[in-house]
Amino acid sequence: MLRFLAENAMSYKLGPAHPGSKELERLAVIYAETFAESPWGERHDPRQVQKTLQHILDMPDAIFLMALDADSIPVGAMVGFSMDRKPELCARMMLRGRVLFIDELFVVASARGNGVAAMLVAGMISSAKIHGFHQAVVSTSIHEPVVRHLFLDHHGFTVAFEEDYIGRHLLPAAVLPTRRVVLVGSL
Numbered sequence: 060m061l062r063f064l065a066e067n068a069m070s071y072k073l074g075p076a077h078p079g080s081k082e083l084e085r086l087a088v089i090y091a092e093t094f095a096e097s098p099w100g101e102r103h104d105p106r107q108v109q110k111t112l113q114h115i116l117d118m119p120d121a122i123f124l125m126a127l128d129a130d131s132i133p134v135g136a137m138v139g140f141s142m143d144r145k146p147e148l149c150a151r152m153m154l155r156g157r158v159l160f161i162d163e164l165f166v167v168a169s170a171r172g173n174g175v176a177a178m179l180v181a182g183m184i185s186s187a188k189i190h191g192f193h194q195a196v197v198s199t200s201i202h203e204p205v206v207r208h209l210f211l212d213h214h215g216f217t218v219a220f221e222e223d224y225i226g227r228h229l230l231p232a233a234v235l236p237t238r239r240v241v242l243v244g245s246l
């Protein structure tokens with residue numbers, strides 16, 4: 060049974076962290092379509108994406124949020140998991156307490172510009188606090204202004220460092236040389 064966590068003025072809402080297989084199937088298609096776009100140009104098999112999303116859902120430390128439209132069809136998602144899964148990044152940063160690494164934000168093209176990503180980010184931060192995380196870290200390309208804007212300007216995160224980086228998504232795909240910025244915030 061879905062219990063909605065938040066709703067915005069455009070009737071998009073956040074669903075809980077346990078999508079059923081129909082929702083995961085839809086999210087996998089959205090993911091594959093999104094990262095086939097420029098600048099990524101990646102090719103993902105939605106069935107493989109669905110398995111990976113299920114794997115994330117099964118991690119005991121993961122927070123998985125999806126956004127739904129007025130008909131309860133998934134339009135986007137965001138995931139986070141413990142920074143312990145990112146030991147190299149942990150070693151480079153002065154972090155305290157339990158830290159959440161926030162990853163993979165995507166919204167279907169037809170729903171963009173309606174505050175869905177803003178709602179997912181706000182929901183992720185609220186959920187992280189509820190799950191006992193003290194800080195959160197986000198890594199994003201300098202070519203992706205929305206993530207930077209949301210975490211820096213809406214949620215008071217700061218830039219920890221910036222560097223040249225070979226971008227990778229959670230799934231096996233073409234690597235993308237980029238310049239990334241790593242953001243950190245207290246929760």
Ligand SMILES: CC(C)(COP(=O)(O)OP(=O)(O)OC[C@H]1O[C@@H](n2cnc3c(N)ncnc32)[C@H](O)[C@@H]1OP(=O)(O)O)[C@@H](O)C(=O)NCCC(=O)NCCS
Nearest residue numbers: 093164165166171172173174175176177178203204205208
């Ligand atoms: C990036 C993405 C998640 C944004 O989703 P969205 O639902 O359209 O975003 P929102 O409508 O919530 O807008 C969020 C904020 O970013 C701003 N924004 C939106 N597009 C922008 C752009 N191209 N440049 C700068 N700011 C932008 C909005 O004005 C809003 O800010 P505000 O609330 O202060 O006005 C979506 O475009 C997407 O899935 N893109 C492809 C995948 C991607 O880039 N993922 C992130 C990195 S992996």
